[in-house]
Amino acid sequence: MDNDEFQPVSTGSFYGKRYKTLSAAVDDIASSSSHNDADIVVIPPDVDVQTDEDEIDEDNCATSYLPNDVPGEIEVHYDDDEDILPLTELQKKLVCRPSKRAKTANTKEVEPKWTENILDLKMTESYGYIDRLNNLKIEMIDKTSVQSLFDTEIFEYIIEQTHLYAAQKNNHTFSLPVEDLKIFIGILLFSGYHKIPRERLYWSLDEDVSVPIVSNAMSRNRFQEIKKFLHFSDNTKLDKTDKMYKLRSLxxxxxxxxxxxxxxxxNLSIDEAMVKYFGHHSSKQFIRGKPVRFGYKDxxxxxxxxxxYKFDTYCGAKPMKDTDTHDRSKSSLSLGSLVVLDLLECVSQPSDHVLFFDNFFTSYHLMQxxxxxxxxxxxxxRENRTKKCPLPSVNAMKKDERGVFNYICDETSSVLFVRWKDNNVVTMATNYDTIEPLSKVKRWSSAKKEKIDVPQPQLFSKYNASMGGVDLLDQAVNNYRINIQGKKWWWPLFTHMLNVSVVNAWRIQNLSCEKNTDLLTFVRSIARHYLRCFEKIQYIEKAFWIRSN
Structure with a gap:
């Protein structure tokens, strides 16, 4: 490579300035008129991945507070950037990125051939998912859905790693029976629907906060001891290239x-979910405009x-594998598109399913x-990811009436782009669907002071009906999210995985049973079942005492 051609990009010349405080970044964006939309991302200081401590009052179960500022520096990402990456990652990528001249010489990319004729985009369809659903219903007739997801193997793994961590901390007498672990998890799930401001109050004897089912099941000191030594990986074998190593096996x-x-x-949907977290970790993000602004992104x-079906915590852009660097279809994809392909590795029969995702992931190359x-x-x-298709611009269509749409199709890759004027102008891309038949949607008309019918292309109707899967999961998780806090940086992710497992088990039970159960009843049944494990422990202790005497 020519060293003169590849120079590092300075931190102040690509996305703009970096900011030392959150308020400075917000004020500068508010006073700027060069961009319509921007995201603020925190670039926290790197921390040792081996640490198990963090600055938080674990006894305080109130999670509604927000920090006055954020650790580390602030980065501003504007909406006209195709690859939304932290500047620290993008700068490394740009230093070794080949020039446009070299890229053109090495890869011959076929240019799209646009046409206004609606092509037949039909693809092979199969229905193997129906057989898998029927097998699920048959298998779950005499089984409990929670035991199938959070099974004996996971309990044994947690106990093994917890014993190992306790020994590494020079506590060789610590023991964690599976019944104690189930009681511990039962208390966590119990805190999701029975919220008390402080953790210690669950064991209080005061009449206004006493919870006998918790205090009878496990002592406070025993609960805190398990919480102290709970672990999921071997600290002596840490992979420092993986920021989620402590949770990766789980x-x-x-x-x-x-x-x-x-x-x-x-129908499958791909999206992001935020896990609330206010501590210090290099994978934590701050995203302006989100309901959960501080936390991990899943x-x-x-x-x-x-x-x-699958989740993964975002830790920065992954380095491309050697096989991927020679794959033209992957080398030209953005971060969001690579995330889609990574999540789809668990799908064995592509023709059984239909995918839906938002504009963070979608691009012309991904659809192809x-x-x-x-x-x-x-x-x-997004408008800048349509391979410069000759559709009327978004600004031009803003002047049209609601219901107006334009479309263009690429004969080369069989990708259809449709731009439709609703309350805002929305662009949709599909590689299999079509426009007709048009449906009618109700919209409020300020001129007529009533709701009117607005024509809507078919692909928009299917997208709206099937895209919200991640939002439905997130809503169910937030209804009864575990309320007990922890000092360790991985604690919010662990409790989030518990909540997701419970929601998944609830969905499976409703699929396999004729009578549906609401989520609160389901969570309560699990928590009470685990908390009753103390009765089994008392029975064993009593039998041992009788036998010894």
Missing amino acids: MQRLNKNFQKWGIFHQ WMLCSSSGYC TLRERGYRATGSV
């Missing part, structure tokens, strides 16, 4: 259990009904790649 086991019956839904593959691999997909798309 994540993989849960993903495997979520997929143990295969993918038994047709990529999720869910069914349209809210069942999670998915069609080549047999996936049917539809997603909203």
